[in-house]
Amino acid sequence: MTSRDGGRGLEGRTALVTGGGSGIGRGICRELARAGARLLAADISYEGALDTVDLLSLDGHQARPVALDVTDSAAIGGIRSRLEAEGWMPDVLVNNAAIFGMAAIEDIEPAEWDRMIEVNLKGPFLMMQAFIPRMIEQRWGRVVSISSTAGKTGEAFASHYCAAKRGLIALSRSVSLEVAPHVTVNCICPGFVETPMTRTETRFWQSRDPNISEAEVRMRMRNQIPLGRMGRPEDIAGAVRWLSLPVNDYITGQAINVDGGLDFH
Numbered sequence: 001m002t003s004r005d006g007g008r009g010l011e012g013r014t015a016l017v018t019g020g021g022s023g024i025g026r027g028i029c030r031e032l033a034r035a036g037a038r039l040l041a042a043d044i045s046y047e048g049a050l051d052t053v054d055l056l057s058l059d060g061h062q063a064r065p066v067a068l069d070v071t072d073s074a075a076i077g078g079i080r081s082r083l084e085a086e087g088w089m090p091d092v093l094v095n096n097a098a099i100f101g102m103a104a105i106e107d108i109e110p111a112e113w114d115r116m117i118e119v120n121l122k123g124p125f126l127m128m129q130a131f132i133p134r135m136i137e138q139r140w141g142r143v144v145s146i147s148s149t150a151g152k153t154g155e156a157f158a159s160h161y162c163a164a165k166r167g168l169i170a171l172s173r174s175v176s177l178e179v180a181p182h183v184t185v186n187c188i189c190p191g192f193v194e195t196p197m198t199r200t201e202t203r204f205w206q207s208r209d210p211n212i213s214e215a216e217v218r219m220r221m222r223n224q225i226p227l228g229r230m231g232r233p234e235d236i237a238g239a240v241r242w243l244s245l246p247v248n249d250y251i252t253g254q255a256i257n258v259d260g261g262l263d264f265h
């Protein structure tokens with residue numbers, strides 16, 4: 001996709017993608033870099049972030065790895081100061097980092113619940129708090145958070161994950177109302193996407209039924225998707241890019257499904 005003026009759309013902009021070291025986050029980094037942005041691939045796994053940056057650099061893009069735990073507010077403050085001093089403050093923030101787990105409600109340990117909410121909901125809150133003020137100041141910014149269709153429909157044995165993802169939609173909607181008109185804040189809700197995270201789900205269903213193969217679990221997922229295939233990181237990345245473009249200044253506070261038709265909401 002190109003912008004209306006024929007450019008790639010994000011030249012001269014800097015984008016920070018949390019969880020940029022794996023799966024969907026890596027795909028988003030690649031797509032935003034192709035759109036012309038300088039990339040900050042931020043991840044709790046520095047090795048993952050470094051691998052992403054290596055891939056982007058091979059393609060001639062400008063990118064830097066950032067070691068980041070989205071739950072660590074002091075560390076986020078330090079990173080913000082460093083980026084500010086170095087002229088790398090993000091114009092586009094993508095809250096993509098998350099963890100996933102599956103367990104029956106009676107088996108979720110309170111500490112597990114807390115960690116799910118910390119990473120998947122408090123993390124985006126801390127990142128918005130750190131990086132939105134400058135966007136408001138400069139009268140331009142984009143925040144895109146990766147929620148999930150599960151945050152709308154719910155999912156059995158993932159109540160903690162779904163609660164956090166639903167919360168992320170409410171957080172984004174509320175912040176979008178606060179920061180309008182120059183900063184837009186939206187969510188993308190993927191369905192089933194082929195990434196390391198999907199393996200947690202297949203392993204869970206196999207643990208409940210040892211006779212079921214991984215291929216069968218995947219087939220069951222696929223069969224629920226009207227477009228007949230699992231999502232790919234680039235499907236999600238394309239939507240993030242589209243929402244990030246300057247030309248898209250009339251979409252805010254939305255939670256858009258990119259799920260092959262899985263859900264309607």
Ligand SMILES: NC(=O)c1ccc[n+]([C@@H]2O[C@H](COP(=O)([O-])OP(=O)(O)OC[C@H]3O[C@@H](n4cnc5c(N)ncnc54)[C@H](O)[C@@H]3O)[C@@H](O)[C@H]2O)c1
Nearest residue numbers: 019022023024044069070096097098148190192193195197
């Ligand atoms: N894969 C799917 O089917 C699917 C479906 C719906 C939504 N999503 C969402 O898409 C996003 C990306 O998921 P994915 O499938 O690429 O997963 P993934 O596990 O491949 O990637 C998640 C990344 O987040 C990083 N991360 C985890 N905790 C972190 C922390 N505290 N601080 C910083 N980084 C941290 C991990 O190191 C990893 O690189 C997540 O928000 C996920 O909830 C995924």
